[in-house]
Amino acid sequence: MKCSMCDNDKILKKETIATHRYKECGLENVILHGITSYKCKKCGEHYLSFGDIEQLHNMIATALTRKASVLKGKEIRFLRKHLGYSAAVFAKLVGYENEHLSRIENDKNAVQEVFDRLVRMLVMEKLPDRKYDLQDLFLEGKFMSLDWLEFSLAKKGWKSQAAA
Ligand SMILES: [Zn+2]
Structure with a gap:
C-alpha cells in the first residue's frame, strides 16, 4: 500500500489495530473492530484498511433485512x-x-x-x-432488534459480533 497524497512510494507504516465507527457507509450505527490503520511517514496521511468491503457490506445488508x-x-x-x-x-x-x-x-x-x-x-x-x-x-x-451493528475483521474475513 502506497500513499496517494504525496510522492512517497514506500510502503506505509502499519500503525494500530483500530476500532472505527464506519460512517463512510452512510449509517451511523456500524462499529468495526480489528481494522488496520496505516500512516504515511512523509506527509502524515492516515489510511484505514477495511479488508473485504463487499463481504462487510453484505453482512450489513443481511442484518438490515432482519431488522425488527x-x-x-x-x-x-x-x-x-x-x-x-x-x-x-x-x-x-x-x-x-x-x-x-x-x-x-x-x-x-x-x-x-x-x-x-x-x-x-x-x-x-x-x-x-x-x-x-x-x-x-x-x-x-x-427479526432481530438492532441498535449497533458490530463487526470484527479476522484473518478469514469479517465476522459479525453480537452488539453489547
Ligand atoms: Zn504521503
Missing part, C-alpha cells in the same frame, strides 16, 4: 446503493417520483411498510448466503 423495526431513510439509501442503483433508476423501478424517494432517504417522508418489505426482498434475492427465507422473516417474525 421499519427501515430508516439512511438504511434504505445504504441498501439501494448496495443493490447498485442510482436514486433516479431506483425511483423509477419502484414507481416513486425522484423527489419522494429523496424525501424518504432523508427521513422527511415516512417509509411505508410495503416499500420497506420490497427493499428487503430485493436485497435478500441478491445476498450470496441466504440462511433464511421470506416466510421465516415476514410470516414468523424472525
